[in-house]
Structures are given as C-alpha cells and as structure tokens.
Amino acid sequence: MELKALEPKITEIVSNTNETIENRLYSICKLLESNINYYNWVGFYFKNGDKEELKLGPYVGEPTDHTIIPFGKGICGQVAVSNQNFVVPDVAAQDNYIACSITVKAEIVIPIFVNGENIGQIDIDSNTPDPFTEADERLLEFVCAKVSEIL
Template sequence: MIFDKLKPEVETIISNSNKSINKRLQDICKLLENHIEYYNWVGFYFRNEKKEELILGPYVGEPTDHTVIPFGKGICGQVAVSNKNFVVPDVSAQDNYIACSITVKAEIVIPIFVNGENIGQIDIDSNTPDPFTEADERFLEFVCKKVAGML
C-alpha cells in the first residue's frame, strides 16, 4: 500500500530539524501530492490565535484565494469547530462548501491536535469523485500526529 511506503518518508521530513517548520510542511505537501495521484491540492491551515479563523500555511496545487477562512465556513471552517475529520465524497452536494476550483470533486480535512487543542488541519482536494477511503483517513491522521509533534 502506498501509505505504508510514505510513512517513513513523512517521518524523515519531520525529523529534519535543519529545515524550518514551514519548509518541512511544504515538503510533506509535495510528497503527498506527488505520490498519491488523486491528491490534487494539499495544504495546511492553522488557527489564528487572535480571531476565530484559519490562515493558509504551506500548500501545493493551484493558487487559492482562500487564504483566510472563518470558523464554520466551508469544510475547513467546519472542522475548526467540530474537531472531527470531514470526508466529502462530492463537494457539489455540500451546502457549506467554498469552491476553490471547478475541477475539485472531493475533499478531505483532518484536524491537527497539540495538547488536545485543534490548532490546524491538513486539507486535500481531489479532482476525482469519491476517492477517499478509511485508509486515507488513517494515513492523514498519522501525518497530522507527526506534524503536531514538530509544532
């Protein structure tokens, strides 16, 4: 399984303290986008400490206008409030979806917890309808746990 092969690579990126945190996050985005064919946009959003909003961090994929997302708005904003994984097999069926690109068909968002607090999330868009499985969720939870250990 591709996820098992990527886990050690994620750990290697995380453990490279010679690189900045942002550079390591960027490298994780590149790794996932390059090796999982249905991951078409991969990025991190982090909680703004002063406001109830998310700020876009490192990402790979098409540029996005959504650099700030209020809590509760869109899939990412809903995860900031619910503290739960959100898998969207068909974004067109979601009422509270912020469209980044007309090519996006599905999205998965997994929160990042540090000391029990939701401090951000990994967000992945796919141009493939309904591509995400429980294996994606478990793998991305692993990635988020490793990222949390670095923050």
C-alpha cells in the same frame, strides 16, 4: 501506491531539524501530492492567533483566494469547530462548501491537535469523485500526529 509506505518518509521529513517547520510542512505537501495521483491540492491551515479563523499555511497545487477561512465556513471551517475528520465524497452535495476550483470533486480535512487543542488541519482536494478511503484517513491522521510534534 500503498499509502502506509509513505509514513517513514513523513517521519524523515518531520525529523529534519535542519529545515524550518514551514519547509518541512511544504515538503509533506509535495510528497503527498506527487505520490498519490488523486491528491490534486494539499495544504495546511492553522488557527490565526486568537481569531476565530484559519490562515493558509504551506500548500502545493493551484493558487487559492481562500487564505483566511472563518470558523464554521466551508469544510475547513467546519472541522475547526467540530474537531472531527471530514470526508466529502462529492463537494457539489455540500451546501456549506467553499469552491476553490471548478475541477475539485472531493475533499478530506483532518484536524491537527497540540495538547488537545485543534490548532490547524491538513486539507486535500481531489479532482476525482469519491476517491478517499479509510487508508487516506489513517495516513492523514498519521501526518497530523507527526506534524503536531513540531508545532
């Protein structure tokens, strides 16, 4: 599937004010996971109040024990500190990686900014080695920009 083709559907989901923000975020997770065959776990993490940690939000995929992630820990925790996209082609090569499942081979995390502040991120795990391209980054940046409008 052409990733850019998902953008109108993302816009439609985000714009549906009849749904709660939580339901809209969940719908985005479902849309991405069901339309991109190498997206095996799709979820959002958000800054947990004033704490230096992330809290799991809506997600689609295998349940995870990582509902709270300290800033700096794992890929998500590093993005909370760096404010930069993080694409990991091979999680086994990362020494600061928190394993969610032995099947995960790659991960991509894109931060969400509201008024210039990193308030969360979208996290994608893939069971396929090195699947993510620049097109994935652009799509997920689009998703994060749209999500930021409703947070």
